[in-house]
Amino acid sequence: MRERVQEALEKVRPFLQRDGGDVELVGVDETSGIVKVKLKGACGG
Known part of the structure; x- marks a missing residue:
């Protein structure tokens, strides 16, 4: 599951x-399906 999440993030990363x-992918809980990410920078608009 972690690999699938990382692939999805790679698709949106260029836009961010x-x-x-x-x-940044912080963690994936395989049991609950909870994904934790860290947003960085100063996205405006």
Whole structure:
């Protein structure tokens, strides 16, 4: 599951980076399906 989440983040990462931000995968709980991410930067608008 972690790999699938990472692939999805890679698809949206360029759009966040164009706006001065980024996203980092913090963790994936396989049991509950909870995904934790950290948003970085100063995404505006």
